[in-house]
Structure formats: structure tokens, C-alpha cells
Amino acid sequence: MAQQLPNRDVPDYWYGHPMMGWGGGWGGMIFGPFFMIIVLALVIALAVVLVRWIGEPRSGAGPTGGRPPIDILKERFARGEIDKEEFEERRRVLGE
Template sequence: MPGAAWAQAEVDVERYAWGPHGMWWNGGWYGMIFGPLFMILFLAALIAIVVLIVRWLGGPAQTIAPPSSRTPLDILKERFARGEIDKAEYEERRRVLGE
């Protein structure tokens, strides 16, 4: 086993020592603080771009409803036909709408 003893003796002890390449040296901790923040900013920008593309492809939004073609008298006739109001109430409301 002289070969195994020689391999163990050749271990570079300085390679594992703390030195200028440690995490807390030379500003290495900046990546630990700003890395997650930049990832969140990147994801927010990516989501915003996707939303804008989807809205652009979807076309203009319909914010104003088209005007109804039914008149108040038509609605009154439909309510009378469905039996929601009786004849006296129908005549009364028709007279008020006619004025």
C-alpha cells in the first residue's frame, strides 16, 4: 500500500483553506442579495411582456355596450304578454309613456 499512502500525502491543504476566493470576500455576498431581486424583476418583465402581447393580439376592448333597439313601449308590451302586469297597469304605463 505504499501508493495509497503517497496519494494521501500529496493532498493540497491550501486548496481548502479560507482565502480571497471565499464567499464573504471580494463582494461575493452582493450576488446573494441582488440575485433574487433581479430574478423577480426578470419574471415581472417577462409576465408584463406576455400580457401586452396577448392584449395586442386580442384587439381593442369592447367597453361600450351597443344601444338597445327595443323601445320602452316594446318592453312594456313584452311584460304584459308574459303576464307580469295586468291590463290596468299596462294601460296606465302606456298612457304615461305616450305623454
């Protein structure tokens, strides 16, 4: 029986050559998860910053809705929520 020659249609290095990613060591397996965690942490941090930026109140729209506190105090006095003494005391504290 004649000795069979290797098939020259497929190069010898087709499977297992270091340049094809096989036998390149453990570098990719060690650093790959670290880079994946870093990228995932950056994506989560970006999402948190974006949500906080979208959800933050704009300037002038604080807890009073942009109205002066004295106007709110006058409205509360007009509705009867506070009496005259409390109105005068709070107005004095506000500086008006």
C-alpha cells in the first residue's frame, strides 16, 4: 500500500496555528472578563447619570414651583390655614 501524501489543498497551519487564535495562551481568557466587567460598569454608570440628569428638577422649579414663598404664605392665610399671628410671624421670618 502506498503512503498517502498530505492534502495540499488545505494549508498545514489551517487549524491550530497561533495566528488563528489557537495556542495564543491564556491572556484573552484572563483579561477578557475584566474588560467585560469594566465595559458593563461604564454602561451602568452612564445609564444612572442619564436617568439622574433627566429626572432632576430644572432651575426655578423647586418645591414652591417657582413662586415666591410670600405668595404661598398669603394664599394659606387667605384660605384660613393659618391665623393672623402665624402669618405675621412667618412673614417676619421671611424678611418681608
